Amino acid sequence: MKRSKFIDNLFSRATLRGITAIVIFVLIWEFGARSEELTGWRMPFLGLVPAPSAVAASWAGLLGDPSYWQSWYMSFLRVFGGFTAAMLLGIPLGLFMAINKTFHGLYFPTFEIMRPIPPLAWVPASIIFWPTQELSIAFVTFLGAFYTIVLNVLGGAKSINKQYLQAAQSMGASQWDIFRRIVLPATLPSIVVGSAVGMGITWEVVVAAEMISGGGASGGAGGGLGFFIWSSYVGGSYEQIVVGMISIGIAGYFSSELLRQLGGFFTPWLKTR
Amino acid sequence: MSAVMDEKPVQQVTKGAIKIDDVVKIYDPDGAAVMAVDHCSIDIPAGEICMIVGPSGCGKTTLLNAIAGFHGITSGSIHLDGELLCGPGKPQAVPGSDRIVVFQNGALFPWKTNLENIAFGPMMAGKMSKAEIYDKARGMMADAGLSGTENNYPGEVSSGLRRRVEIVRALMNDPKVLLFDEPYRALDSLTKSVMHEALLEIYYRNKVTIFFITHDLEEAIFLGHRLIIMSSRPCKPKKIVEVDIPHPRDYSALTSTRFREIMQEAKGVVNEEAQKAFDAGEKEG
Numbered sequence: 312m313k314r315s316k317f318i319d320n321l322f323s324r325a326t327l328r329g330i331t332a333i334v335i336f337v338l339i340w341e342f343g344a345r346s347e348e349l350t351g352w353r354m355p356f357l358g359l360v361p362a363p364s365a366v367a368a369s370w371a372g373l374l375g376d377p378s379y380w381q382s383w384y385m386s387f388l389r390v391f392g393g394f395t396a397a398m399l400l401g402i403p404l405g406l407f408m409a410i411n412k413t414f415h416g417l418y419f420p421t422f423e424i425m426r427p428i429p430p431l432a433w434v435p436a437s438i439i440f441w442p443t444q445e446l447s448i449a450f451v452t453f454l455g456a457f458y459t460i461v462l463n464v465l466g467g468a469k470s471i472n473k474q475y476l477q478a479a480q481s482m483g484a485s486q487w488d489i490f491r492r493i494v495l496p497a498t499l500p501s502i503v504v505g506s507a508v509g510m511g512i513t514w515e516v517v518v519a520a521e522m523i524s525g526g527g528a529s530g531g532a533g534g535g536l537g538f539f540i541w542s543s544y545v546g547g548s549y550e551q552i553v554v555g556m557i558s559i560g561i562a563g564y565f566s567s568e569l570l571r572q573l574g575g576f577f578t579p580w581l582k583t584r
Numbered sequence: 585m586s587a588v589m590d591e592k593p594v595q596q597v598t599k600g601a602i603k604i605d606d607v608v609k610i611y612d613p614d615g616a617a618v619m620a621v622d623h624c625s626i627d628i629p630a631g632e633i634c635m636i637v638g639p640s641g642c643g644k645t646t647l648l649n650a651i652a653g654f655h656g657i658t659s660g661s662i663h664l665d666g667e668l669l670c671g672p673g674k675p676q677a678v679p680g681s682d683r684i685v686v687f688q689n690g691a692l693f694p695w696k697t698n699l700e701n702i703a704f705g706p707m708m709a710g711k712m713s714k715a716e717i718y719d720k721a722r723g724m725m726a727d728a729g730l731s732g733t734e735n736n737y738p739g740e741v742s743s744g745l746r747r748r749v750e751i752v753r754a755l756m757n758d759p760k761v762l763l764f765d766e767p768y769r770a771l772d773s774l775t776k777s778v779m780h781e782a783l784l785e786i787y788y789r790n791k792v793t794i795f796f797i798t799h800d801l802e803e804a805i806f807l808g809h810r811l812i813i814m815s816s817r818p819c820k821p822k823k824i825v826e827v828d829i830p831h832p833r834d835y836s837a838l839t840s841t842r843f844r845e846i847m848q849e850a851k852g853v854v855n856e857e858a859q860k861a862f863d864a865g866e867k868e869g
Contacts, residue, residue, distance in 0.1 A: 474691035477654050481679045482705035482757055492704075496695040580695050580737040 337363050361550045366557075369550035379539070382555075386521065386535035386562065389445075390513050393452025397509060401457050402502060405464025410494065422461065430454040430516045434523050448520045448535075455516035456509030463508070467501020468494055500581060503574035510570055514563045536562065597631025599665055600760035600793030602651065604628075607660035609646050620646040622818035623660070630665070630760075633787065633794040635808035637801060637854060639861035643819030644797045648763050651795065652685050653677035664760065681705055684754035685763045689770070690746055692738040698749045699725070699734040705757040721756060728752050728786060744775045748782055755790050764796040768803065777835060780806055788832055801854055805829075805846050806838060813853050816861035823853045 320326065341364060342349070343357025353359075361369075373379040408415040430451045437447040471494060479493050521537025534542065536559050543551035575582060609621040620643035628634045636644050650657045651669065653676060661671025669677035684705075685691075692701050702721040706712055712720070725731060728748055738746050747767055754762055768776045780803065787794065798804050804811050811825040827846055829837050837843055 472691065474687045474689070475693060477652070477679070478685065478687070478691040478693075479704070479708075481652060481681060481684055483681050483708040484704075485708075488708060493693065496693070499695070578695070580739060 366550050366553045370554045382536045382539040389448050389452050389517050392449045394456050394513050396453045397456035397460050401460035402464050405461045408465050409468030426458045431519050451520045452513050452517045455512040459509040460505040463501045463505025467498040471497045499578050507570050510566050597791045601630040601665050602628040603663040605661045608658045610658045619818040622820045624820045631791050632809045635804035635811045636797045637804045637811050638814030639816050639858045642816045653679035681757035682760045684759040686750050686767045688766045692750050697735050702753045724752050761793045816857045825850045
C-alpha cells in the first residue's frame with residue numbers, strides 16, 4: 312500500500328513538472344556557459360560559469376575518489392553532531408523555560424542577548440575555547456541550530472491550550488503525567504518545525520565554518536564539503552566548486568527529508584489535517 | 585410536576601447534588617475589582633439537568649470554573665453531596681474526576697486517538713487494568729454510536745462526533761457531575777439538534793447531574809429540567825423556570841404547545857438581561 316503510493320508519487324504530475332524544470336534549467340545553463348564558443352557572444356554571468364557537462368565530467372571523476380566522500384562524511388558528521396547536541400540541550404531547556412517562570416526570568420534575557428550573535432562570529436572565540444579544531448566547528452554548528460530549537464520549543468510549550476491541562480488535571484493526571492502526556496506531545500509539532508529550520512541553518516554554518524577553519528586536523532581530506540569548495544577555488548578548479556555546491560544542496564535536501572520523515576513518524580495526528 | 589418527576593429516570597440518582605451558597609467572585613486585575621459573581625445561590629438536586637442561561641460574558645463560566653476547581657471564589661461556599669468543595673478556609677476546589685468539564689471548544693487531546701482519549705481518565709486513576717479500561721471504552725463508544733472511530737484521531741472526525749467522544753471521555757470517569765460550558769456553541773443548528781438528542785440519550789443511560797451553560801434558550805428548554813436565568817454581570821440567578829415537559833424527550837418536544845409557553849415565559853427575562861449586557865458593553869466601549 313505504502314510502496315504503491317510511493318510509485319504513484321514518482322510518476323505524478325508534480326514529479327514530472329519538477330523534472331521538466333530541472334531539465335530546462337540545465338539546458339539554459341549549458342547554453343549560457345558555452346555561449347561564447349557557440350555564438351561568439353558571452354552571456355553575462357552564466358558565461359563565466361563552468362558548463363553542466365564539464366561539471367558532470369568532473370563529478371564523475373570524483374565519484375571514485377575517497378577524499379570526496381570523506382568530505383561528505385566529515386560535513387555530515389559535524390552537522391549531525393552539532394544538531395544532535397542542539398536538540399539534546401535545546402529541547403529540555405525550552406521546555407524548562409516554559410514550565411518554570413523563575414528559570415525563564417533568570418535565563419531568557421541572557422539567551423536573547425546571545426541569540427542575535429551570528430554563529431560565524433563565534434568562530435575565533437570558539438577556536439580559542441575548544442582544544443581541537445573539530446570541536447570548534449561542531450560548536451559553531453551547534454549554535455546554528457540551538458537558538459532556533461529553543462525558541463520554537465519554548466513558544467510551542469507556552470501556547471498549549473490551557474484546557475488540555477485543565478482536562479488532564481480533572482481526570483486525575485499527576486504533574487509528571489501532565490508533563491509527559493500533555494505538554495510533551497503538545498509541543499512535538501513545534502519541536503519538529505524548530506528542528507527542520509535548525510537543520511537548514513546547521514548546513515549553512517558548517518560550510519562557512521569549514522571554509523574559515525581550513526583543512527582540519529587530518530589535512531585537506533578532513534575538511535568537509537565547505538573546505539572542498541574552498542580548496543577547489545584556491546586550486547582553480549571551477550568545475551569542482553560547482554560539484555561541491557551541488558553536493559551541499561543534495562546533502563541538505565536529504566537531511567531535511569530525513570527530518571520530515573522522522574517528524575511525521577512522531578506526530579502522526581498531524582497527517583490527518 | 586410530580587407526575588413528571590415519576591417518569592424521570594433521574595429519581596434513582598443519589599449522587600451529584602450541588603449546593604452553591606452565596607458565592608461571590610471578584611476578579612482583581614490591576615487593582616480594579618470586577619465582580620463576576622454576585623451572592624449567587626443555586627441548589628441542584630442529584631441527577632438534574634440544570635441549564636444556566638445568560639448573556640455572553642455574564643460570569644456563568646466563572647461559576648463553572650469554581651465548581652471544577654480551575655479557580656477560587658472570594659466568599660460563599662460550594663458543596664457536592666454535602667462535602668465542601670470550596671468555601672471558608674478553602675478558597676479553591678481541588679479538580680477531580682467527580683466533576684468533569686466538557687469545554688466550549690473541545691479539549692480532546694489531538695495527539696491521542698479517540699479510544700486513547702476516552703481511556704485517559706481511568707488510565708490516570710490506575711484502578712483498572714489497561715485491558716479492562718479499553719474494553720469499557722469500546723463498549724461505551726459503541727453505546728454512543730462511535731464504533732469504527734476508535735482509532736481515528738479527533739482531527740479526523742466531524743466536530744459533532746468529537747463532542748460526543750468528549751462526553752464519553754467525561755463519562756468514563758464515572759463523574760457525579762458533568763459541567764458543560766456551551767459545548768455546542770460552534771455547531772450549526774442542524775448538527776446541534778442531533779447532538780441534543782444524542783446527549784439526552786447518553787443521559788438516560790448514565791444518569792448524572794448536568795450543569796449546562798448556554799445562551800441558547802431553545803437548547804436550554806429542550807434539554808433541561810430547570811432553567812436558571814442569570815442576570816448580566818455580575819452574575820446572579822434572576823429567574824428560575826421549571827421545564828415540565830416529560831423526559832424522555834425527542835425533537836417533537838420542540839413543537840409542543842408547552843414548549844412555546846415556556847419559551848414565552850423565559851424569553852422576556854432573557855431579552856431584558858441581554859439588553860442590559862448590551863447597554864453595559866456600549867458604555868464600556
